[in-house]
Amino acid sequence: MTPVLELSHITKRFGPLVANEDVSLRLGQGEILALLGENGAGKTTLMNILFGHYEADEGEVRVFGETLPAGKPRAAIAAGVGMVHQHFTLAGNLSVLDNVMLGSERLSRIGSDRRAARKKLMAISERFGLPVDPDARVSKLSVGERQRVEILKALYRDARVLILDEPTAVLARPEAERLFETLRGMTQDGLSLIFISHKLHEVMAASDRVAVLRGGRMVAERATSETSSSELAELMVGRKVQRPVRQDHAIGAPVLQAERITIVEEGETRLEDISFTVNEGEILGIVGVSGNGQGALGALLSGLMAPTSGALRLNGADVGQLGPRGLIAAGAARVPEDRHAEGAVGEMTVWENAILERLRSAAFSRFGFVRRAEAKAHARELIQRFDVRGAGPDTRIRLLSGGNMQKLILGRCLATGPRFLLANQPTRGLDEGAIAAVHEELLAARAEGAAILLISEELEEAVQLSDRIQAIVKGRLSEPVAAGEADARRLGLMMAGVWDTQDAA
Amino acid sequence: MRLERRETVPLTLVATAPLAAVVAALVLAAGLIAAAGVNPLAAYGEMLRGAFGSRLSLTEMLTRATPLILTGLAAAVAFRARLWNIGGEGQFFMGALATAWIGHSLALPGLLGMAVLMICGMAAGALLLAGPAFLRLRFGVDEVVTTLLLNFIVILFVGLMIEGPLRDPLAFGWPQSVPVDSAYRLADLVPRTRLHMGLLVALAAAGVVWLVLTRTVFGVETRAAGLNARAAAFAGISLPRTIMGVALLSGALAGLAGAIEVMGVTGGVTTTMSPGFGYAGIVVAMLAALHPAGVVAAAVFVATVFVGADAMSRATGVPSFIADVIVALSLLTMLVALLFTTYRVRR
Ligand SMILES: Nc1ncnc2c1ncn2[C@@H]1O[C@H](COP(=O)(O)OP(=O)(O)O)[C@@H](O)[C@H]1O
Ligand SMILES: [Mg+2]
Numbered sequence: 001m002t003p004v005l006e007l008s009h010i011t012k013r014f015g016p017l018v019a020n021e022d023v024s025l026r027l028g029q030g031e032i033l034a035l036l037g038e039n040g041a042g043k044t045t046l047m048n049i050l051f052g053h054y055e056a057d058e059g060e061v062r063v064f065g066e067t068l069p070a071g072k073p074r075a076a077i078a079a080g081v082g083m084v085h086q087h088f089t090l091a092g093n094l095s096v097l098d099n100v101m102l103g104s105e106r107l108s109r110i111g112s113d114r115r116a117a118r119k120k121l122m123a124i125s126e127r128f129g130l131p132v133d134p135d136a137r138v139s140k141l142s143v144g145e146r147q148r149v150e151i152l153k154a155l156y157r158d159a160r161v162l163i164l165d166e167p168t169a170v171l172a173r174p175e176a177e178r179l180f181e182t183l184r185g186m187t188q189d190g191l192s193l194i195f196i197s198h199k200l201h202e203v204m205a206a207s208d209r210v211a212v213l214r215g216g217r218m219v220a221e222r223a224t225s226e227t228s229s230s231e232l233a234e235l236m237v238g239r240k241v242q243r244p245v246r247q248d249h250a251i252g253a254p255v256l257q258a259e260r261i262t263i264v265e266e267g268e269t270r271l272e273d274i275s276f277t278v279n280e281g282e283i284l285g286i287v288g289v290s291g292n293g294q295g296a297l298g299a300l301l302s303g304l305m306a307p308t309s310g311a312l313r314l315n316g317a318d319v320g321q322l323g324p325r326g327l328i329a330a331g332a333a334r335v336p337e338d339r340h341a342e343g344a345v346g347e348m349t350v351w352e353n354a355i356l357e358r359l360r361s362a363a364f365s366r367f368g369f370v371r372r373a374e375a376k377a378h379a380r381e382l383i384q385r386f387d388v389r390g391a392g393p394d395t396r397i398r399l400l401s402g403g404n405m406q407k408l409i410l411g412r413c414l415a416t417g418p419r420f421l422l423a424n425q426p427t428r429g430l431d432e433g434a435i436a437a438v439h440e441e442l443l444a445a446r447a448e449g450a451a452i453l454l455i456s457e458e459l460e461e462a463v464q465l466s467d468r469i470q471a472i473v474k475g476r477l478s479e480p481v482a483a484g485e486a487d488a489r490r491l492g493l494m495m496a497g498v499w500d501t502q503d504a505a
Numbered sequence: 506m507r508l509e510r511r512e513t514v515p516l517t518l519v520a521t522a523p524l525a526a527v528v529a530a531l532v533l534a535a536g537l538i539a540a541a542g543v544n545p546l547a548a549y550g551e552m553l554r555g556a557f558g559s560r561l562s563l564t565e566m567l568t569r570a571t572p573l574i575l576t577g578l579a580a581a582v583a584f585r586a587r588l589w590n591i592g593g594e595g596q597f598f599m600g601a602l603a604t605a606w607i608g609h610s611l612a613l614p615g616l617l618g619m620a621v622l623m624i625c626g627m628a629a630g631a632l633l634l635a636g637p638a639f640l641r642l643r644f645g646v647d648e649v650v651t652t653l654l655l656n657f658i659v660i661l662f663v664g665l666m667i668e669g670p671l672r673d674p675l676a677f678g679w680p681q682s683v684p685v686d687s688a689y690r691l692a693d694l695v696p697r698t699r700l701h702m703g704l705l706v707a708l709a710a711a712g713v714v715w716l717v718l719t720r721t722v723f724g725v726e727t728r729a730a731g732l733n734a735r736a737a738a739f740a741g742i743s744l745p746r747t748i749m750g751v752a753l754l755s756g757a758l759a760g761l762a763g764a765i766e767v768m769g770v771t772g773g774v775t776t777t778m779s780p781g782f783g784y785a786g787i788v789v790a791m792l793a794a795l796h797p798a799g800v801v802a803a804a805v806f807v808a809t810v811f812v813g814a815d816a817m818s819r820a821t822g823v824p825s826f827i828a829d830v831i832v833a834l835s836l837l838t839m840l841v842a843l844l845f846t847t848y849r850v851r852r
Binding site: 302323325341344348372 | 513720721722723724725726728729732733735736737738739740741742
């Protein structure tokens, strides 16, 4: 295969931190290369150098044999490189067509040739099997559709090498599978692709070749057919990691009960007549494609939304209207879906974040003053007990890696020995090592008798951890199935909204 | 050239940003001074002398700094919680008016009466900001607009009162309110100057605000709500309560500035008693990077410019409006400096 793209001896430093160290990489014509690595391994940095967002301290980039000038995204685009960023860069208030055209028109032009642009966009859309409505406003699109627009935007600029940074981070499983099918089709059309990921299963399923990055260095390259997920896991983490296994044990009495809860918000039904029970020492898994009511369920169990009808009972007491503080006081703990947006105040210290939920409790305040010594001691204890790395009580929490921040949030929840724990997407965006640690803690809490409700889009995770599983579809819940009976086919049907009790209407 | 967000902001940078901003503002204003045909260095020399050169000038400068410390604190407290209180000027006047009115006929022993009057001034300022805060919480009305517009309404209201019911009959037709009883005038801090005990009150207020913001539950909640409202709400912090608490504190500080100015300097209220203390408080807070200790330093700087500019104008003929230019420029340069403390420039 002829290399369409070649990175040689790239080194990039951010102050004292070496994000990429002497990294070399080649991409063949028509190839799908997976760039695998844990969070912070330097994947995004490497691709940003390739695309000209960053300038490398050493090394060079060649596309189709030509050396790219450093630090010039325009040159990269002109050479046929397209990039779909981890965080989308679309203008929400513009239409799909406007977004695609944005930046690829010369400013000196008077007026714009929308008709030609539309024709070109539709042709690309058809050719690559990426259906879009060019007049839809981007803010109205789902994440999956937005990603499609990002890809189209790159293709519109005649990209022949496409780079996708963690393209599945925002997608549910079926959407991700569809994406990879599309990508495969694109290689037959002459494109070459690099996708970044830290998920082993998709790397194994969708790539021709894998390059593993660890701590900024290229540690291995393998043909996908000649490697296994366990080898890749070890290469990526640098040691053997194993997710812990759920042990069978006796399940206790009901702790949290939802009784026919409906939530209507601004005229829209967010949850419809849902009922479930979580028992002592049990993990109940809620699976589903994102956007089917997980948000409202999480908000309900966090105290941020109250039931419009129905009751939420914790140890028999109605807690539906209590709000976050009351719910916590009643013995609930919550791991939020988005740790940066809801779980932590980034600019505040670890100790402040550690006690934020219990600021007004006697343990951490007296006469309106914060008991700083006690709070810091508590933070230190959490850091130790939950193995939070790279932080002291006075570190601003923003500086922690995702996994360590999550361990701290989980620690904050578990420190009080809660009766009920909501774990909402507890491992989203985490690397293998951190996932194993989080699973460990959840199972330990289960063993100690906590009732845990796990909301997850990762099927493996739900099956590994849960005693029973229910699917959420369009704001409604399926009947529970025991974990033992939850095979992929059954869960797939459940997530598609097909379950025994659902009536024909 | 590109801006990259800094992972951490070094403390030295936080401290040097305001200094750099001030220097940049002075350099820019030097161009205008030179255009007026005066050597900028000589002009700035006069300015410094006018603010620090003698016992009288120093005390004048500190007299001017006193209300600025309080209005600066008012803005800093509010901005930290993302409550955009632009109404310091109005709250200042309401505090002043309440103090003069009640203080004219109050019959309490001296010290107790002073305390009561200060509390009245604070209450008046707090109530004035409670309105816009309520409108924002209840109906989502932008407080920038409401607080700003209230300033003009309050000034007109003050004019109405001092021409009418609160008019001082002994002021020879001069529009001025009745004065506070002489028993409640703040004693001189330095004999035979205008500098009064209010400076100590302002400094104490800075200390109290620092304590409240960093050491109390209310302070931590305020900071959390200001930095990440969603995370604060998730943690069970009531955003409406926090915003209202901040509004009351901020309004009270600006109201206290008015009360102290009346008790310490003017005695009664006139519509011209403030050269824009409320608005300048915003600049003070920004220059201080919203830090209470920084507010004291920034207030001294702004007071120096205001008092020194008069002296400079007398000595060199440069119009004293240059003071407003310098203060406004330093707000702009500070905003630029803040950009560079959070971002770093890359080629
Ligand atoms: N602009 C930046 N300034 C300083 N450090 C950075 C910057 N961008 C990334 N880093 C650091 O470089 C390392 C690699 O980051 P990144 O390339 O984003 O990793 P990945 O995409 O593999 O998760 C991390 O430690 C990160 O904190
Ligand atoms: Mg990345």
